[in-house]
Amino acid sequence: xxxxxxxxxxxxxxxxxxxxxxxxxxxxxxxxxxxxxxxxxxxxxxxxxxxxxxxxxxxxxxxxxxxxxxxxxxxxxxxxxxxxxxxxxxxxxxxxxxxxxxxxxxxxxxxxxxxxxxxxxxxxxxxxxxxxxxxxxxxxxxxxxxxxxxxxxxxxxxxxxxxxxxxxxxxxxxxxxxxxxxxxxxxxxxxxxxxxxxxxxxxxxxxxxxxxxxxxxxxxxxxxxxxxxxxxxxxxxxxxxxxxxxxxxxxxxxxxxxxxxxxxxxxxxxxxxxxxxxxxxxxxxxxxxxxxxxxxxxxxxxxxxxxxxxxxxxxxxxxxxxxxxxxxxxxxxxxxxxxxxxxxxxxxxxxxxxxxxxxxxxxxxxxxxxxxxxxxxxxxxxxxxxxxxxxxxxxxxxxxxxxxxxxxxxxxxxxxxxxxxxxxxxxxxxxxxxxxxxxxxxxxxxxxxxxxxxxxxxxxxxxxxxxxxxxxxxxxxxxxxxxxxxxxxxxxxxxxxxxxxxxxxxxxxxxxxxxxxxxxxxxxxxxxxxxxxxxxxxxxxxxxxxxxxxxxxxxxxxxxxxxxxxxxxxxxxxxxxxxxxxxxxxxxxxxxxxxxxxxxxxxxxxxxxxxxxxxxxxxxxxxxxxxxxxxxxxxxxxxxxxxxxxxxxxxxxxxxxxxxxxxxxxxxxxxxxxxxxxxxxxxxxxxxxxxxxxxxxxxxxxxxxxxxxxxxxxxxxxxxxxxxxxxxxxxxxxxxxxxxxxxxxxxxxxxxxxxxxxxxxxxxxxxxxxxxxxxxxxxxxxxxxxxxxxxxxxxxxxxxxxxxxxxxxxxxxxxxxxxxxxxxxxxxxxxxxxxxxxxxxxxxxxxxxxxxxx
Numbered sequence: 001x002x003x004x005x006x007x008x009x010x011x012x013x014x015x016x017x018x019x020x021x022x023x024x025x026x027x028x029x030x031x032x033x034x035x036x037x038x039x040x041x042x043x044x045x046x047x048x049x050x051x052x053x054x055x056x057x058x059x060x061x062x063x064x065x066x067x068x069x070x071x072x073x074x075x076x077x078x079x080x081x082x083x084x085x086x087x088x089x090x091x092x093x094x095x096x097x098x099x100x101x102x103x104x105x106x107x108x109x110x111x112x113x114x115x116x117x118x119x120x121x122x123x124x125x126x127x128x129x130x131x132x133x134x135x136x137x138x139x140x141x142x143x144x145x146x147x148x149x150x151x152x153x154x155x156x157x158x159x160x161x162x163x164x165x166x167x168x169x170x171x172x173x174x175x176x177x178x179x180x181x182x183x184x185x186x187x188x189x190x191x192x193x194x195x196x197x198x199x200x201x202x203x204x205x206x207x208x209x210x211x212x213x214x215x216x217x218x219x220x221x222x223x224x225x226x227x228x229x230x231x232x233x234x235x236x237x238x239x240x241x242x243x244x245x246x247x248x249x250x251x252x253x254x255x256x257x258x259x260x261x262x263x264x265x266x267x268x269x270x271x272x273x274x275x276x277x278x279x280x281x282x283x284x285x286x287x288x289x290x291x292x293x294x295x296x297x298x299x300x301x302x303x304x305x306x307x308x309x310x311x312x313x314x315x316x317x318x319x320x321x322x323x324x325x326x327x328x329x330x331x332x333x334x335x336x337x338x339x340x341x342x343x344x345x346x347x348x349x350x351x352x353x354x355x356x357x358x359x360x361x362x363x364x365x366x367x368x369x370x371x372x373x374x375x376x377x378x379x380x381x382x383x384x385x386x387x388x389x390x391x392x393x394x395x396x397x398x399x400x401x402x403x404x405x406x407x408x409x410x411x412x413x414x415x416x417x418x419x420x421x422x423x424x425x426x427x428x429x430x431x432x433x434x435x436x437x438x439x440x441x442x443x444x445x446x447x448x449x450x451x452x453x454x455x456x457x458x459x460x461x462x463x464x465x466x467x468x469x470x471x472x473x474x475x476x477x478x479x480x481x482x483x484x485x486x487x488x489x490x491x492x493x494x495x496x497x498x499x500x501x502x503x504x505x506x507x508x509x510x511x512x513x514x515x516x517x518x519x520x521x522x523x524x525x526x527x528x529x530x531x532x533x534x535x536x537x538x539x540x541x542x543x544x545x546x547x548x549x550x551x552x553x554x555x556x557x558x559x560x561x562x563x564x565x566x567x568x569x570x571x572x573x574x575x576x577x578x579x580x581x582x583x584x585x586x587x588x589x590x591x592x593x594x595x596x597x598x599x600x601x602x603x604x605x606x607x608x609x610x611x612x613x614x615x616x617x618x619x620x621x622x623x624x625x626x627x628x629x630x631x632x633x634x635x636x637x638x639x640x641x642x643x644x645x646x647x648x649x650x651x652x653x654x655x656x657x658x659x660x661x662x663x664x665x666x667x668x669x670x671x672x673x674x675x676x677x678x679x680x681x682x683x684x685x686x687x688x689x690x691x692x693x694x695x696x697x698x699x700x701x702x703x704x705x706x707x708x709x710x711x712x713x714x715x716x717x718x719x720x721x722x723x724x725x726x727x728x729x730x731x732x733x734x735x736x737x738x739x740x741x742x743x744x745x746x747x748x749x750x751x752x753x754x755x756x757x758x759x760x761x762x763x764x765x766x767x768x769x770x771x772x773x774x775x776x777x778x779x780x781x782x783x784x785x786x787x788x789x790x791x792x793x794x795x796x797x798x799x800x801x802x803x804x805x806x807x808x809x810x811x812x813x814x815x816x817x818x819x820x821x822x823x824x825x826x827x828x829x830x831x832x833x834x835x836x837x838x839x840x841x842x843x844x845x846x847x848x849x850x851x852x853x854x
Contacts, residue, residue: 062166064186065522066175066454066464075532075585075595077636077649077684079167079700083190088747089763090796090809090847092159092239094120095820095839097185099765099792101167102741103684103702107132107821109837110325111156111241111291112379114412116442118142118154119821122169123653124680124706124737125182125630127660129773130787130821132837133670135377135414137442137476138661139512140625140672141603143181145172148385149189149313150402152179152448152470155383158295158317161221161235163190169684170632170651171601173579174520174536177468181601181630182653190221191311192231192301196854198223202237206845209815210369213242213287215843223853229303236296243287244841245327248364249372249832251435252280253483261502266484267433269359275491276341276354276432278361279374288376291321307393315385322378324371326822326835331372333365337421337830339429346429346492354492357421357434363832368817369841372832374435379412396457401450408444413437416480418833423668427555430492431482436505438480446472462524470516480506485554501553508550510609515543522581529587536581540602545572548609550669559615567614571607573624592639601630603659608671616667619717625672628657644689652681654709660774665718665725673714673726678734680706698745706734708774727777735774735784736821738767752799759798766791772824785824790816792839803851815842 060082061068071080079101081091091100098106098120107119107130114135125143146154159165165187172180199222206215219237226232254265271277299313338360341353366372383406390401420436421428428434452466482505522536550567552559559565579602585595605627610618636649655678662673682705688698707730714726745763752758766789773784793816796809812818818839823829 060164062164063188064166064168066452067462072593072638072645075534075583075593075636076597077169077634077647077651079169079686081165081167083163086159086162086165088759088761088798089745089794090807090811091165094156094159096159097165097167100743100745100763102700102743103169103682103704104167105736105738105767105770105820107736107837108325108818108839109821110289110321111293111319112321112324112412113156113319113381114324114379114410114414116154116381116408116410116444118144118146120144120146120154120185121736122167122183123651123682124704124734125653125655125678126734126736127658127675127678127774128735129661129784129823130736130770130837131772131823132821133661134823135412136440136478136670137474138672139606139608139670140659140661141179143179143603145176145179145184147176147184147186148315149187149387150389150450151385151387151404151406152176153385153404153406153408153446155317155408156319157187158237158239158293159187160219160237160295161190161233161297163188169649170597170634170653171599171630173599173601174522174538174581175464177470177518177520177538177540178516178542178602178604181603181628181655189297189299189313190233190235191313192233192299193223194225194228194231194301194303196223197225197852198854199852200849202847202849204845204847206242206809206811206843208242208244208840209842209844211242211244211287211841213244213290214240215242215845216240231301232298233301234296234298237294239293241289241291241293241840243289243291243322244369245289245323245325246284246286246367246370247288247323247373247376248284248366248370249333249374250282250285250376251374251433252282257487260486260500261481261504262483262486263439263481263503264435264437264483266487267435269433270361276352276359278359279433281361281364284364285376288371289321289323289325291319293320294318309391311387311389313385313387315383315387317381317383319379319381321380323376324373324835324837325840326837327366327369327371328834328836329366329368329370331363331366331370331831331834333363333372335360336363336832337418339425344429345426354430354432356429356432357417357425359433361433369838371835373415374417374832375413375415375437377413377415379410381408381410383408393456397453397455399451399453402448404446404448406444406446410440410442412440412442414440418831419829422828422830422833428482431485431488433484435483436480437483438478438506441477443475444472446470460526462526464520464522466520468516468518468520470514472514474510474512476510478506478508479504489554504553506550506552508548510546510548512544512546512606514604514606516604517541531586532584534581534583536583537578539576539578541574541576542604543572543574544604544606546570546607546609550611567611567616569609569611569623571609571623573605573607575605575627577602577627579629588639591641592637594637595635597632597634599632599634601632603628606672608669610664610669610671611667615719616664616669617717618664618666618669618671619715619722622664622671622673622714622716625659626657626674628655628659628674630655644687644691647684647686649684650682651684652679654679660714660726662714662725665716665723675708675714675726675728676712677709678707679709680704680734680737682706694749696747698743700743702738702741704737704739704741706737708732708734713777724778726774728774729777732775733771735771736787738770738789741765741767754801756799756801759796759800761796761798762793764791764793772822780827782825782827785822787819787821790818792816792818805849805851807847807849809845809847811843811845812839812841
């Protein structure tokens with residue numbers, strides 16, 4: 001008997017008092033030899049399914065350590081949400097995961113996710129504003145990595161036909177590499193099962209409080225055994241998210257002119273005979289943030305022999321979003337940021353005094369769920385993912401090869417009118433009704449290959465060894481227009497500044513490539529059935545390159561670093577290092593385990609695409625940014641207490657050379673800079689159980705104390721002077737981190753009518769207030785705003801009999817205004833530039849599911 005199996009037997013005896021259990025390990029590998037654990041109850045992922053009157057507890061078997069194991073048998077803090085719990089709590093998006101587990105933060109920007117940014121935070125490790133970088137891609141990767149199956153890719157995924165979600169808290173550098181600085185979240189889809197035919201169809205419709213729109217969805221799953229060794233599984237669906245944001249200050253435009261590069265006409269004048277007159281405001285557009293999401297996944301399993309199998313899967317998701325899921329309900333309206341012609345540096349001119357930038361428009365106040373943008377901001381995103389997983393049982397070990405390729409393409413419109421008019425108003429004083437619209441296209445392509453060997457033998461030494469390669473390319477393009485620019489400059493200045501490029505105001509292209517080659521290993525010595533020690537290491541060799549091009553056509557040669565007025569920058573960086581992990585655990589008895597872990601995490605460095613010459617030149621010292629690292633010290637205990645599952649973890653993380661996304665002082669170009677150090681420490685508590693028949697609960701609590709560890713300042717060039725762009729002090733809190741967060745779930749089942757099963761479900765989430773960004777010591781800087789704490793409660797009642805189930809639910813039952821991020825920098829963006837990302841209001845719906853087969 002192997003030590004792993006001996007330990008599994010101990011876990012079984014620990015839970016032998018359970019009347020029944022249900023294993024939800026992946027159905028994809030029925031014949032490849034694995035160490036299966038089928039008796040433990042997951043500490044966090046307790047769900048109850050009723051068949052007749054028998055109570056069943058869901059066991060979630062995870063593969064976070066690259067071996068099949070129960071959460072209770074893994075000596076780390078890992079949370080898991082199994083298929084039954086995902087279904088019972090209608091967890092369909094990443095934000096639902098964040099509200100299901102304490103200590104996980106997410107800036108919920110809705111389905112659009114402009115900029116493809118990963119807004120997840122674990123254990124408080126982030127130095128960035130909770131602004132989603134205002135819809136533009138950030139240069140650095142997130143401190144929390146996300147995997148879809150075996151593929152390292154962040155995507156605002158619709159969580160359909162999912163076997164489980166695994167949340168690995170703390171650095172995961174040895175097994176999961178760069179970007180797992182604070183943790184890793186794995187979304188594991190269901191794979192084909194050659195043993196039985198299965199299908200289901202689901203329809204859902206829901207009303208949104210305060211909106212005339214409805215959510216509606218349809219989805220389906222079919223699992224088809226083609227032969228004893230071949231099976232196919234297809235799942236897909238459509239989700240329409242009804243809008244609830246009102247856009248009450250959209251401006252009207254004349255028809256497009258014949259001018260070169262003029263995609264929009266001139267903003268319509270309230271008085272056609274007065275160039276200085278105000279905007280014409282369109283009627284209020286109610287419920288403007290509709291979104292449509294389509295997803296499809298097809299997978300094929302081929303059991304080539306008793307020992308070898310292949311799983312090939314393709315995934316496609318497409319999002320079409322009308323507008324932002326954001327509001328600024330406190331916008332008072334009125335005559336905002338209005339500069340009269342006699343104060344305008346461009347006046348007087350050939351056209352006379354120019355009232356800038358709004359022509360004296362009287363804007364409407366917003367009210368709750370109102371957003372005062374001048375333009376609509378739609379976006380589209382299409383993602384394709386291919387994965388081939390080959391696995392072979394070699395007798396002494398399992399060999400796995402995972403090959404992934406993905407292609408992500410997003411197009412979006414962003415209204416930057418308010419920020420540009422504030423930051424560069426002196427350059428555009430000749431435009432009486434100033435609008436600045438950006439068309440962006442962000443493309444991402446990636447290839448990943450991992451080969452690993454995991455021991456499966458009767459030996460006290462267990463090992464995992466592997467090699468990993470990744471190549472990721474991005475290509476981000478932006479064209480910015482000022483509608484009517486060529487018309488206004490001919491009237492005001494008497495000439496066309498750049499007739500060839502017309503209304504184009506700014507062009508930029510940023511292309512990057514990142515290569516990562518790594519070898520990794522984890523070795524576990526099982527001294528006996530109670531005590532084990534694991535050591536791990538990962539050596540990596542990384543390369544990063546960036547090429548950027550930008551041009552300000554209206555400014556011409558005066559705003560570039562060559563005779564054409566272009567700014568061109570190419571830079572590259574490389575890094576190689578080794579990180580380590582050490583873990584030990586001891587079974588106090590058949591019901592309790594204590595463990596201690598030291599683990600390191602890292603995030604790749606890179607190069608910034610900033611101009612180094614010309615009027616907007618940035619400091620050469622900021623061209624490159626270094627990797628940042630974390631060192632995690634953790635102790636914990638998990639097991640069963642009074643027949644309830646319990647887990648308590650205490651941790652301390654030192655974060656060195658932390659990366660912070662910022663902006664260049666002169667031109668506002670995005671860049672990444674390194675700070676000094678920070679630290680996070682906290683406590684994580686998870687409880688779950690079934691204290692009496694038919695009733696179950698889950699509870700999680702996280703306390704996080706995360707702050708800057710030493711004062712630091714980042715300097716840049718500002719038109720020939722040296723100026724700070726980031727400056728903070730010891731003890732300042734890290735942003736987007738709740739000191740206290742709680743998640744609670746309650747479930748009760750009963751038999752009603754003619755053997756129908758009725759399940760009552762309630763879940764609640766609370767998080768305390770957070771800072772939106774780092775405190776700044778720079779004089780005149782806008783300080784971060786406080787994002788208020790909030791709680792969200794969801795309730796449902798589900799009737800089920802045989803193949804049919806019907807669920808009536810109320811999400812966000814008390815209509816909480818759940819703000820998770822936003823932008824509140826009046827100094828830089830003015831009053832009209834503010835916005836706050838909000839969760840969806842109270843939603844009441846009905847879901848019907850019909851199942852076929854086994």
